[in-house]
Amino acid sequence: MVQLTIERLGHQGDGIAEGPVFVPQTLPGEVIEGTVVDGRIAKPRILTPSDNRVKAPCRHYNVCGGCSLQHASDDFVAHWKRDVVATALKHHDISVEISAIHTSPARSRRRAVFHGKRTKNGATLGLFGRASDILYDIPDCKLMSPNIMDRFETLRALVVLGATRRGQMTLTVTDVAGGLDVSVENGKELDLEFRSQLASFVPNSGFIRLVWHGEVIAQNGSPYQLFGSAKVVPPAGAFLQATSHGEAVLVDAMRRAVGPAKSVVDLFAGCGTFTLPLAEQARVHAVEDVDAMMEALGAGWREARGLKVVTTETRDLFRRPLLKDELAKFEAVVMDPPRAGAAAQTAELARSDTRVIGFVSCNPVTFARDARVLIDAGFVLDWLEVVDQFRWSAHVEIAARFARM
The missing domain is CATH 2.40.50.140 (Nucleic acid-binding proteins)
Known part of the structure; x- marks a missing residue:
């Protein structure tokens, strides 16, 4: 001791x-x-x-690994997350005023990845413990949206029905208009009898769509997300900003970043989080490496009204970044890479004649690395904001604008 x-x-x-x-x-x-x-x-x-x-607001906090900072005051967490970003930038000799921090409220996470396993008396459904492979039940989670938690026992019943006796099911659950979009992996194999059981389970479950091992089992309506004025049905389990609040903050930041630009390229576009709102004022070309995401984005654009032209391209930007002559077609760039950052694409942006970049990042370390390359190429980091969508966690996101003088 x-x-x-x-x-x-x-x-x-x-x-x-x-x-x-x-x-x-x-x-x-x-x-x-x-x-x-x-x-x-x-x-x-x-x-x-x-x-x-402070006293942790959630009774599961001492065992659950989903949160790490519920014992700290909101003011402390906000200042700490600012410092995390400032320290990452300082390592690359970058100094900028962090103009704002936006924190999503409790009970606002609209996407969760739960794990479930059968037990003698039913099922355990929840998250793994901190630094542990022990699964803990979290029926009173203060992080997830009310729509998710109101159907927690229904999700547990799905584990009882669909988990194997030895394995652990993974349930990706997304809060969509009118219910839940549920995608399951590592469950029972689909045979005729089990398909029938699942089909009978869904109508009274509150699920809009149930996908099992990549196959749509049942769908009651359209599991869409609203991106600007466009309704988009993402592929099951597709990337989505963690909270509606955080998404709105980031979309507003990217609108401010591109300003009056009439042509924009959206790199690492996902299903159109930024593409479709920006298309209200500009022609947008969306680039992502997953065909299904580009198809969902395109379908949402075609059904929307009042938007400028949107084009899509399936392309691996890590291996094939857009080059100088391709970037020259656009007045502004929006970029939201994964945690690894965008080293290859940033190098091409540095060589290009691009004037404005709106940059969203979920990793201050790789953001600072890429920012240094842009600054060395003549860009100025105009402004930077911190977005805390992952409340009570160590995760932090950044929205920033770079421009050539």
């Missing part, structure tokens, strides 16, 4: 004491006590609490 003082938080939200020793659910300045195992104190006793410590 040792006593330690927490010096800072790491990128995963754990407290770090001298050693380093990693201590979950602690805050800088706190004096704690516990047993160190493999450089970690799993269950610390707080001897001297921080003034920023």
